[in-house]
Amino acid sequence: MAPQDTSLITPHSPNGLANVEQEIARACKEARRDRASVTLIAVSKTFAADAIIPVIEAGQRVFGENRVQEAKAKWPGLMSSYQGVALHLIGPLQSNKAKEAVALFDAIHSVDRPSICEALAKEIETQKRRPQLFVQLNTGEEPQKAGVAPGEADAFIASCRDRYGLAISGLMCIPPVSDAPAPHFALTAKIAARNGLTGLSMGMSADFVTAIQFGATHVRVGSAIFGHR
Numbered sequence: 001m002a003p004q005d006t007s008l009i010t011p012h013s014p015n016g017l018a019n020v021e022q023e024i025a026r027a028c029k030e031a032r033r034d035r036a037s038v039t040l041i042a043v044s045k046t047f048a049a050d051a052i053i054p055v056i057e058a059g060q061r062v063f064g065e066n067r068v069q070e071a072k073a074k075w076p077g078l079m080s081s082y083q084g085v086a087l088h089l090i091g092p093l094q095s096n097k098a099k100e101a102v103a104l105f106d107a108i109h110s111v112d113r114p115s116i117c118e119a120l121a122k123e124i125e126t127q128k129r130r131p132q133l134f135v136q137l138n139t140g141e142e143p144q145k146a147g148v149a150p151g152e153a154d155a156f157i158a159s160c161r162d163r164y165g166l167a168i169s170g171l172m173c174i175p176p177v178s179d180a181p182a183p184h185f186a187l188t189a190k191i192a193a194r195n196g197l198t199g200l201s202m203g204m205s206a207d208f209v210t211a212i213q214f215g216a217t218h219v220r221v222g223s224a225i226f227g228h229r
Contacts, residue, residue: 016225017042017058020208024219027212038212041088043204043222049074051226056082064109064220066091068100075104090172090201090220092146095119099127107132109172109201109218112147117164124166132169134201135160137191139184140176147173150187157195170199170217181207185214 020040028035044052045066052063052074061084065071071087079085088107098119101108111117111133124130135157138147148156153171160166171192175184185202192200201218203211208219 016227017055017060020221020224023209024212027209031213033212037217039218041090041201041218041220042225043090043220044226045070045091045222047226049078052078055225056085060225062086062088064088064090064222065105068093068097068104071104072100088218088220098123102127102129102131105131107134107169109134109220110136110146111160111166111168112136112138114159114164117160117166121164121166130167132199133160133166134170134172134199135168137171137173137188139173139187140179142176145174150191153191154195157197168197170197170201172201172218174202174204175207181210182214185211185216189215 024038024040025035028038039062040060041062041064042055042060043064045064056078063085065087068089075087086106087104088109089101089105090109093101093108093110093116095115098116102120102123108120108131111120112135120133135153136147137153138145138149141149157168160168171188173184173188175181188202189200199218200216201220203216203219205221205224208216208221211219
């Protein structure tokens, strides 16, 4: 028998999709928002296909992955079996993976530097495929984290549009784990509004309810759906 591949985890915890859906609906109601205004991205990174299939069959159609290679290994087969599945890249993107990313993903949430802009612009033109693009902010200005600093965001967004011809859909942020998330969500929403952007990718398992209160249009939820890795 071949050794077990432990790089992809199959959880044994119950599927939490229904609970997450209830929380999103409740948060939207409290914020006086339409439930349809919030897209749930089920973060399936590190989980194998047999853990993802029950979530797809329960009705979920939007999934998030952190790495291009992992997504390339497991998603083409799933997409051929299930119609209407959309895949979002929510992790960092390397320039040399732009070709594969544009081919595979319906949205890329990690646009954060000129080299990525250049590579994406080239592949979008070549492939005639236009995934949604989100600029990633580093609202906490953490040196170990990717993303554009808030003070540089306006100029970077303008460069994406004017220099590289990229259609930016919105902004993405990941608040520092030690901070209250609300100020970071508020800052992201403010920067988006002044740049005419309507997409706000913010909020994860621990704080997506708060993110919805601050206008999140996409929430990225993994452990609350799939269990802990």
